[in-house]
Amino acid sequence: MSEVQKIIIKKPDDWHLHLRDEEMLKGVLPYSSKDYARAIIMPNLMPPLKKLADIIEYKKRLLSAIPSNDNFTPLMTTYLSDDTDVNDIIHGYQNGVLKAVKLYPAHATTNSAHGVSSINNVLPVLEAMQKQGIPLLIHGEVTDKAVDVFDREAKFIDKTLIPLMKKLPELKIVLEHATTKEAAEFVMEGPANLAATVTPQHILLNRNALFQGGLKPHNYCLPILKRDVHRVKLMQAVTSGCDRFFLGTDSAPHEKNRKEAACGCAGTFNAPVALSVYAHVFEQANALDKLEAFTSINGAKFYQLPINQDTVTLVKKKYKVEEVIYIPGVGDIVPFLAGEELNWSVE
Numbered sequence: 001m002s003e004v005q006k007i008i009i010k011k012p013d014d015w016h017l018h019l020r021d022e023e024m025l026k027g028v029l030p031y032s033s034k035d036y037a038r039a040i041i042m043p044n045l046m047p048p049l050k051k052l053a054d055i056i057e058y059k060k061r062l063l064s065a066i067p068s069n070d071n072f073t074p075l076m077t078t079y080l081s082d083d084t085d086v087n088d089i090i091h092g093y094q095n096g097v098l099k100a101v102k103l104y105p106a107h108a109t110t111n112s113a114h115g116v117s118s119i120n121n122v123l124p125v126l127e128a129m130q131k132q133g134i135p136l137l138i139h140g141e142v143t144d145k146a147v148d149v150f151d152r153e154a155k156f157i158d159k160t161l162i163p164l165m166k167k168l169p170e171l172k173i174v175l176e177h178a179t180t181k182e183a184a185e186f187v188m189e190g191p192a193n194l195a196a197t198v199t200p201q202h203i204l205l206n207r208n209a210l211f212q213g214g215l216k217p218h219n220y221c222l223p224i225l226k227r228d229v230h231r232v233k234l235m236q237a238v239t240s241g242c243d244r245f246f247l248g249t250d251s252a253p254h255e256k257n258r259k260e261a262a263c264g265c266a267g268t269f270n271a272p273v274a275l276s277v278y279a280h281v282f283e284q285a286n287a288l289d290k291l292e293a294f295t296s297i298n299g300a301k302f303y304q305l306p307i308n309q310d311t312v313t314l315v316k317k318k319y320k321v322e323e324v325i326y327i328p329g330v331g332d333i334v335p336f337l338a339g340e341e342l343n344w345s346v347e
């Protein structure tokens, strides 16, 4: 069989994206609006987006940062905390402003200090969400310092997710940025109301990439990269035909100096390369025929949104990733796979 040189797919959506605010937002948003029709926007700003009024204002700033030739719809989320007002959420969902609610266990990741300290504190909110059909998006890692950082996702499934699903079996849940075989298997075998997003880095790399030839801060994100067995299992899951896995880049820009530091930030700015990387790994897995479902169909179905009519064309044409991207008012950002050659280009 001759090698595929070109694929045309329905325009993808990014179901997990950090766009930040102000100058950073203006600098990074065009990398997403170029390749994606819609994105679920994460609410972990400083301070976090908890009030409907603030989310409406933030959405306006997002809309005004979209280049005039791009068609891009930000889908807004709110940051769940111990003091969340359930009426605000229901109101926001019913009038179409909110698409989902994000749960960060307190201190699990970047800007999560105001997250939920115990699921029990938010159970009434989650019950109301179950009733309304509002999706709960989860950063699924336990925060117990005694738990090895590589085990925190698997532990979260046992200690928090399974009990939660027993209490609220109808709650729509997305396990964000799944990174382990435990997560892949749990979602694959799970019910129709449980899904997962998968990032490009977690299906391209294993944890060796953190240490290859020296410490590599630009491959540091949370949940942290895992052993290769996990990457392989995730790859099998996303190409298995299970329609509850979908694209979520978790593109999370941080300024270069804050990554290359004694205490470096977690997060990978992968928006400029994500589609190319997904195409590459699906090709490696002989599963290019499954790419479109993952990038452009499964997520829309889960969120009960229409499938995009526009298309994007991916061509097998090598290009070199920029070493650094300068963002006025912010400084340099090092994109994921900076300086490396990729095989697929977005036309």
Ligand SMILES: NC(=O)N[C@@H](CC(=O)O)C(=O)O
Pocket (backbone or CB within 6 Å): 018, 044, 109, 110, 111, 139, 220, 221, 222, 223, 250, 252, 253, 266, 267, 268
């Ligand atoms: N993934 C990351 O490593 N970082 C994200 C937060 C998150 O998604 O957990 C960020 O906001 O920088």
Ligand SMILES: [Zn+2]
Pocket (backbone or CB within 6 Å): 109, 139, 176, 177, 222, 223
């Ligand atoms: Zn996260």
Ligand SMILES: [Zn+2]
Pocket (backbone or CB within 6 Å): 016, 017, 018, 042, 250, 252
């Ligand atoms: Zn994220």
